[in-house]
Amino acid sequence: MKARLNLQEYANGIAKGDRVVLAKAITLVESTLPVDRALADQLIEKILPRTGNSIRIGITGVPGVGKSTFIEAFGKHIIETHKKKLAILTVDPSSPLTKGSILGDKTRMEELSRNMMAFVRPSSSGEAVGGITHRTREAIHLCEAAGFEIIIVETVGVGQSEVAVKKSVDFFLLLMLAGAGDELQGIKKGIMEMADVVAITKADGENKNKANEARSEYQHALHLFRPDVSGWSPKVLTCSALLQEGMDAIWNTIVELQQLLQNQGLLEYRRNQQQVEWMHECFDQLLKQQFEQSASLQKKNKHLENEVLNRRTTPQQAAQSMLSDFIELLRTTKS
Amino acid sequence: MKARLNLQEYANGIAKGDRVVLAKAITLVESTLPVDRALADQLIEKILPRTGNSIRIGITGVPGVGKSTFIEAFGKHIIETHKKKLAILTVDPSSPLTKGSILGDKTRMEELSRNMMAFVRPSSSGEAVGGITHRTREAIHLCEAAGFEIIIVETVGVGQSEVAVKKSVDFFLLLMLAGAGDELQGIKKGIMEMADVVAITKADGENKNKANEARSEYQHALHLFRPDVSGWSPKVLTCSALLQEGMDAIWNTIVELQQLLQNQGLLEYRRNQQQVEWMHECFDQLLKQQFEQSASLQKKNKHLENEVLNRRTTPQQAAQSMLSDFIELLRTTKS
Numbered sequence A, B: 001m002k003a004r005l006n007l008q009e010y011a012n013g014i015a016k017g018d019r020v021v022l023a024k025a026i027t028l029v030e031s032t033l034p035v036d037r038a039l040a041d042q043l044i045e046k047i048l049p050r051t052g053n054s055i056r057i058g059i060t061g062v063p064g065v066g067k068s069t070f071i072e073a074f075g076k077h078i079i080e081t082h083k084k085k086l087a088i089l090t091v092d093p094s095s096p097l098t099k100g101s102i103l104g105d106k107t108r109m110e111e112l113s114r115n116m117m118a119f120v121r122p123s124s125s126g127e128a129v130g131g132i133t134h135r136t137r138e139a140i141h142l143c144e145a146a147g148f149e150i151i152i153v154e155t156v157g158v159g160q161s162e163v164a165v166k167k168s169v170d171f172f173l174l175l176m177l178a179g180a181g182d183e184l185q186g187i188k189k190g191i192m193e194m195a196d197v198v199a200i201t202k203a204d205g206e207n208k209n210k211a212n213e214a215r216s217e218y219q220h221a222l223h224l225f226r227p228d229v230s231g232w233s234p235k236v237l238t239c240s241a242l243l244q245e246g247m248d249a250i251w252n253t254i255v256e257l258q259q260l261l262q263n264q265g266l267l268e269y270r271r272n273q274q275q276v277e278w279m280h281e282c283f284d285q286l287l288k289q290q291f292e293q294s295a296s297l298q299k300k301n302k303h304l305e306n307e308v309l310n311r312r313t314t315p316q317q318a319a320q321s322m323l324s325d326f327i328e329l330l331r332t333t334k335s
Helices: A007-015 A019-030 A034-050 A067-082 A099-107 A110-114 A129-145 A161-166 A207-223 A247-263 A266-292 A295-309 A315-332 B007-015 B019-030 B034-050 B067-082 B099-107 B110-114 B129-145 B161-166 B207-223 B247-263 B266-292 B295-309 B315-332
Strands: A055-060 A086-091 A118-121 A150-155 A171-177 A197-201 A235-238 B055-060 B086-091 B118-121 B150-155 B171-177 B197-201 B235-238
Touching: A007 A019, A007 A034, A007 A129, A019 A034, A019 A118, A019 A129, A034 A129, A034 B315, A055 A067, A055 A161, A055 A247, A067 A086, A067 A110, A067 A150, A067 A197, A067 A247, A086 A129, A086 A161, A110 A118, A129 A150, A129 A161, A129 A266, A150 A161, A161 A171, A171 A207, A171 A247, A197 A207, A197 A247, A207 A235, A207 B207, A235 A247, A247 A266, A266 A295, A266 A315, A266 B295, A266 B315, A295 A315, A295 B266, A315 B034, A315 B266, A315 B315, B007 B019, B007 B034, B007 B129, B019 B034, B019 B118, B019 B129, B034 B129, B055 B067, B055 B161, B055 B247, B067 B086, B067 B110, B067 B150, B067 B197, B067 B247, B086 B129, B086 B161, B110 B118, B129 B150, B129 B161, B129 B266, B150 B161, B161 B171, B171 B207, B171 B247, B197 B207, B197 B247, B207 B235, B235 B247, B247 B266, B266 B295, B266 B315, B295 B315
Parallel strands: A055 A150, A055 A171, A086 A118, A086 A150, A171 A197, A197 A235, B055 B150, B055 B171, B086 B118, B086 B150, B171 B197, B197 B235
Antiparallel strands: none
């Protein structure tokens, strides 16, 4: 198959659930070339009516927690027991910290990769955090249009990408290790509190008791926080990918939460909010691009930042001066 | 004294530490009238060289935790034991929830209000959350220019205003009640994790044991989170405003944290970041104003949101269309 398809070829392939075309389409939306971008926009518009019918689950946890092993086991459970088509997207903003794991991606989730009910897509390396929300949302839409009923978005759990992913999914599942020493796990505060469900992994063999202890400890700590608007308070569970244990409980908890949200109209509300937010974010990004494409504005910005830091001008006045220049720029350039 | 002063009168009064002029200057920066705004900008610029020399402390906690009683006791300790001039700013975004407390403000912190070493400023009612960061920062600068060495910014602890205040202060002190039932306290997750220091209030009489229990419970829960970049992990303390106990320990902890940050250059770094962020926020706000002042853009925005929700267009395309209109508007209006 040729590397670049046309709009109709992309759309037809996706409608048929063709995984090779789906993979190419995700590559297209990840591209930053203007020509690709234009085609990607058309494609997303074309597939729009076929989207929205999946359960979108974010999964995170620090390296070592066993994310791919868990997803492999959890995915198997979803496919075999619940007969659902499953897509797995990995988000991994490039950083010195995570460079190592990208190479490893090829051999990750081997079983799922070969399963006809599953689609596994490692992240594109070199992506900036800023673009993650947008690209992830587009990839989710493409997978939905290709008929996938469960979408798992996996992130690395060390930084800002979780916040971006949170804006694109219905629920967030946080994987934790028992007794690894909390600081070692390096979970940022903000990630802990995004979790709808926490699963303590590797609850098997000698580790089982520790896992149960960690479970009640985390359950207690999370109880200190106020439940969200739906009345849901994060649940903590244990599981073992090795023994294929606990997967049904996690799945049932997710389904329970989904039902709760759906009955209150909160699932639709949340997605509508995400959709409108997405539009506003695109707008902000486009505006920012106008700003960033101008070398003279960038120079002015640096200069004003220095003026502010050296107390030669106030933030308010610096901003005013920046705005005048920006408007002047827009006046004199073509859109 | 007349209601409205000129620039020189404001600046001179503030330089002399005149509290009446300081109060008027804060009213000025809180005003949204364009003519006041212009004068406020000039004033902030004029006093700029005299700013930056205080310790800025945010204090929050839900209604009932005893915020004003605590601040009264804590303030007295700062003034009497450490001979520092203290300014207290209250931030209270108007909402049905908090409307009641505004009336009560007049009789709050009675003792401090009469103390010549203290300046107490209740919030202006009716302020939108969006403007809080900006106004709070300006008020902090005015107090610093008037010679106040410790600035306490008090917020109501029920919503977004804490995030705004966090961006304006060096540290955050969270007040909690022992055994009030965590849900009753209604502390949002995000507020808990902003805290550098947590103080359990009303640790006296029958309450003392419960307060100590709560202290170790919260200390343990906070320990689950990763310390911030300075290596500081939130400290939990108990105190009693009634018995004037624990105030020195809280003060010492704040000084300890300040030293730690200062030695690592993090205090200056954090303030520089805040200053640059302030400028960018002003810029975004000015840009947003341009947008919001246009009825036709507002209408278009509503229309596009609906199109997006009904899947008739993609967020990306809606944003593109919005941008074209916005640029057109800026081109044809005067800046």
